[in-house]
Amino acid sequence: MSNDNHQDGFNLSGLRAAMSEEDRVGLVNALKDKLQSLAGKHTDVLETLSAAVRKRVEVLREIQNQHDELETKFFEERAVLEAKYQKLYEPLYTKRYEIVNGVVEVDGIKNESSVETLAEDKASEEKGVPDFWLTALKTNEVLAEEIQECDEEALKYLKDIKWCRIDNPKGFKLEFFFNSNPYFKNSVLTKTYHMIDEDEPILEKAIGTDIEWFPGKCLTQKIVKKKPKKGSRNAKPITKTEDCESFFNFFNPPEVPDDDADIDEETAEQLQSQMELDYDIGRVEGSKSIGPPSANNSKMFYNVFYNG
Template sequence: MADVGQVLELAAIDGKTVLTPEQKAALVTSLKNKLEGLVAQHTDMLENLTPKVRKRVDVLRDIQTKHDELEAKLIEERAALETKYQKLYEPLYSKRYDIVTGVAEVDGITKGGDETLVDQKEKGVPDFWLNAMKNNEVLAEEIRKRDEEALKYLRNIKWCKTDNPQGFKIEFSFDTNPFFKNSVLIKTYHMIDGDEPILEKAIGTEIEWYPGKCLTQKVVEKKPKKGSKDTKPIIKTEDCESFFNFFSPPQVPDNDEEIDEDTAEQLQEQMEQDYDIGSTIRDKIIPHAVSWFTGEAQDEDYDSTILEDDLNSSDDDEDDEEDE
């Protein structure tokens, strides 16, 4: 019997979001079986109920079944809506790309006249994606000063769902630049579907850096130890912080490879941070890029955070009053 995740994965193959009658039935059955499985784990408690209470619980289970049928319908309709609106977004994203890169000009701008030489050379919106990302708190922490020159060549960012394996990928398109050969850098997230999506692993494009241009490493010069016969400085290459480390995500060890608890916790934190960056780009930067570029989204994000904090604070105050 297929579980909920398997049914949804089957429904997503080849972009299909409408469940077949068989898939609908399987989804409802899966949800029902899940509930019955939980009940089976607590048979001792049920057996201790009086006949009248047990009868009431049976009716509650019937109500739960109806709820699960509605939940299955919600999942189906939500998937269909997401696909529908992603298709509606595409022409808008294409138009945005044309304006940002200077492929198309907007109404009201004419060539010649009072244009300066700088105006004539300046196409589109320079540093659009760089500034959009820098105005986001999560991404700003990842971007170093030395990254900025390379990110000025960023032409577009887009994302799409992946079906096999299930997850999503983010594509960064770059102009020809002096830092690396790649025209596209891709980050792919493989997810384990369940009640809540869980990150299984992430894969990034290997960046083909030009000699001496690698931004994820730096050359350091160290003095030789005191008393050493060799007085020449030691030249070493060390890893360093960079936004482009995003394309070298933390790797999950093989199943047969044992790791200690501290290492496991550190790996989990790294994976959570990596997913946070990816989901921020997917859910905030791409759909609201111009608002992040202008800083408007930054203010809205701040306001929503303040509102959430105020609501949480109010809840805490109410709890304190009740305790008194």
């Protein structure tokens, strides 16, 4: 993925999911504790304040508590409202899918073919909106940075993206639907986000699909040939397989290492940054594709096809 995900040798695409849910919760909590440790060291600052100032701080805390209560109600009501409108959106998503993929034709399309071209093979006629999802994903600067040149041909086979909320555990899921293609066997690639706190979203873990690449078609790895060292008996080049940047690394999300005791503060911050980036990409995917969490972003999503 982007270079930020490979700083200081911390290879995002090399991390693997091998932990139970209980282990993940414990490790994420430990990670949070480490990141908050510095803040905890300064709690004694209140003890240095005068009684009058401490009283003001207590009142501010009470105001914050009242705010948090209102915010909780806001999230509850928003969830109900989102569920209501998600059902209303569904027919529109179905129509969009049918038009983009050439299942139906829109009214007002004129036949501009000349007599000479009528005899051409109808299979060559352009249907739907070619490269719709690839073009749409590239309109967002966050996603565009993740899409490498080698990814584009594979993403041309993307025919739909769907978003849905999940309740147990709390979170959301993205589904990427692909036409049959020469790159991988999967017809659907999924990315599921599990949240610790739905009201104030904190990413617990993300789970991606294992992509079944066809031989020689893997876009997340590259074969590198290196010359043998001088004086080596083996004169043949050394062939190695290395991870490389690709949009499809999105389906191999960052994970908390097995032993959190070995995580120093700098590594914890770096891992937190990577998890936040992964979550942000997921939120952008949701807003850019099928509705929540941002209706405004969804409108921007289509502008490229009208202004491009």
